[in-house]
Amino acid sequence: MTSSNYPLANTLKTAFQDCSVEPLEPEEMERYYVDLSAARKTSAIDSVSTILDFQDPADFCAILFTGHRGCGKSTELKRIQKLWKEDYRVIYLEVNEETDINDAQYTDLYLIVIxxxxxxxxxxxxxxDAQxxxxxxxxxxxxxxxxEQSVEKSVSIQGEATLGPEAPFIAKLLVKLLAQIKGSEKQKTTIRQTLEKDLSRLKADINLLLGDAYVKIRNKFPQCKGLLIIFDNLDRVPPAVADHLFLDYAAQLQELHCTLIYTVPISVLCSPKNPLKQWESDPHIVPMVNIYEFERDRCDLNYNQTGLDAVASLIxxxxxxxxxFTSRDVLLEMAKASGGHVRQLMQMMRTAxxxxxxxxxxKIDADDVTYAIKQQQFSFERFIPEDHYxxxxxxxxxxxxxxxEIGQLMLFNTSVLEYNGDKRWNYPNPVVKRNEFFQEALKSALSGQP
Incomplete structure (x- = not known):
């Protein structure tokens, strides 16, 4: 059982409030963070930290960070932000706040960076530098x-956090262009086509400015190695967009002169196009917390108590x-139904x-947990196509x-989860396994086996 130096929620209301599905903010880490790397059988944050440590000042690279949505990536990225704030000037941003996440392109990311x-x-x-x-x-x-006149007419200084009376023209223009990309299909296409006509100039000028920024920051903070920009929520792009972004434009995403961390949909890892071959280093994966005893030939896996305890420790x-709770066993049933997926656990906890x-x-009893699990089950039943079962x-x-494409989609929508360790393997989400459509498909598959 996990101990805490902070007061614990002791009512249903405070438990609901404290079990938020949102990523932990840096100031919440000490109170709520649980290191799950042992139960995940991997530590993506340690491997990323090693890269950041090995870099000398003025070095830069592009790092891919992946895992299922809701597995805890954002919390880990915010830990990286906190851990490396003395060595890098860290800029953490959520891409969905800046551009159209359903149709993101590399030129959007260039604009966001500058x-x-x-x-x-x-x-x-x-x-x-003025020139x-x-x-x-x-x-x-x-x-x-x-x-200046056309931009001033359409940009509200009060409505944009990055602007102010002292903001230069380029800051206001970038706010306008990104707003148009996010909000207008026609303007989005026009802007992107315009920028791509002279991509080499765009990239060269951005890199000159990034180099200038590095010098200015180093002069003010001599211990700083450079800029570290974290693109969170880029894993929300649909699989087809992800293939396009991380395959067709892999080179462009690696050519900016600063250190970048891109979140990548885990579905990209299973693309037959193998887009990650275009990248200089392997992706850093945050898999599910492993709550099972892996046996390739066993259909219904036994549970791993260490993994279940790790999931329970989050609560x-x-x-x-x-x-x-009426008993800890009730909590463990919820842990089993989570599949080791952090957000799914928190969603069920709040429902319970x-x-x-x-x-x-x-107190929360077995019936409450069963109800919470069923709500998750029903949610999956509403969107899983029949031909997926x-x-x-x-x-x-x-x-x-x-x-x-179907395999990618099942990973993207978390009907299938990824586990890691000595072997990489997949398993259906536990709440999916509970439904009758899956059970019928499994029965049919088993009857067809020799």
């Missing part, structure tokens, strides 16, 4: 046909179990709290997802 770096410099009381900035702005004015770090309170139960049954039997 927008965020300019803002970071301004916060430090620094500015880009470099003038040249960059002049080129942008020429290719976009925008000027125990926040909640007084004796005060909120609400249901228990609604039913006037003094035979394939899900095969995953259960083989512990391996198909390397095609």
């Amino acid at each position: 927008k965020q770096v300019e803002f970071e410099l301004r916060k430090l009381g620094l500015n880009f 470099l900035l003038k040249n960059f702005e002049a080129w942008f004015k020429d290719v976009t046909k925008e000027d 125990e770090k926040r909640v007084d179990i004796d005060a909120v 709290c609400q249901r228990s309170s609604t039913q006037k139960h003094p 035979p394939l899900l049954a095969q995953v259960c039997l083989s512990k391996n997802v198909s390397k095609d």
